[in-house]
Amino acid sequence: MxxxxxxxxxxxxxxxxxxxxxxxxxxxxxxxxxxxxxxxxxxxxxxxxxxxxxxxxxxxxxxxxxxxxxxxxxxxxxxxxxxxxxxxxxxxxxxxxxxxxxxxxxxTESAYMALNDGVDITSAVIAAQTGTIQASHVAEGGATLLEFATPDETVAAVRNGEADAVFADKDYLAPIAAESGGQLVMLDADVQLxxxxxxxxxxxxxxxxxxxxxxxxxxxxxxxxxxxxxxxxxxxxxxx
CATH class of the missing domain: 3.40.190.10 (Periplasmic binding protein-like II)
Structure with missing residues (x-):
């Protein structure tokens, strides 16, 4: 066949x-x-x-x-x-x-990445790239959406404290967290979108x-x- x-x-x-x-x-x-x-x-x-x-x-x-x-x-x-x-x-x-x-x-799964695992994603400030399914998902929930033009900017927003977490494709975020030396962590809150x-x-x-x-x-x-x-x-x- x-x-x-x-x-x-x-x-x-x-x-x-x-x-x-x-x-x-x-x-x-x-x-x-x-x-x-x-x-x-x-x-x-x-x-x-x-x-x-x-x-x-x-x-x-x-x-x-x-x-x-x-x-x-x-x-x-x-x-x-x-x-x-x-x-x-x-x-x-x-x-x-x-x-x-x-x-x-x-x-595949979308995921959250933050500076620590204590972030409450239901009420936090979440960074996402403009025009993505992740941005739409955050906007439909109770969290505050902070949109950026590029994926790099969403990660930078977490690093500099502008956002509590970033929400994006897990395939994109996981390598960044792994290479951060423990500065960034993946949250246990994956979503299928x-x-x-x-x-x-x-x-x-x-x-x-x-x-x-x-x-x-x-x-x-x-x-x-x-x-x-x-x-x-x-x-x-x-x-x-």
Missing amino acids: KTMLIATALMALTAGAGLSQTVRMGTEGAYPPYNFINDAGEVDGFERELGDKLCEMTEMTCEWVTTDWDSIIPNLQSGNYDTIIAGMSITDERMQVIDFTQDYFPA GGGIGMGLRKSDTELKAKFDDAITAMKADGSLNEMITKWFGADAVTF
């Missing part, structure tokens, strides 16, 4: 082989290990490797574009790039304005969506997507 799935997906991928094109991949470049800028000044991370692989499979050329998170959807709609591949969770609210491929990363992470596209780009969906299906079927997830997020990462 798995062999049939791979064969079917690969046939769909090669059906439009004559339509070779350049695809501009929009990302933030500030959310490791999903995406970040390396020492050479280039986009790097899990999504860079994945995006390049998907373009290779669909016989297209990737061109990487970085943008601020708070303008990432408007810039897609304006045509500044063709996809969003930036750790963006699939939500009903976002699907009202853009489309998504199937998830290329399973739904979103429906997995997918690639955002304009609703009109149905052919492009289909090609990437077929490629993701093939990577799930042959296990290469799980291998890539484990490479970047560790052996304990949630996989398909």
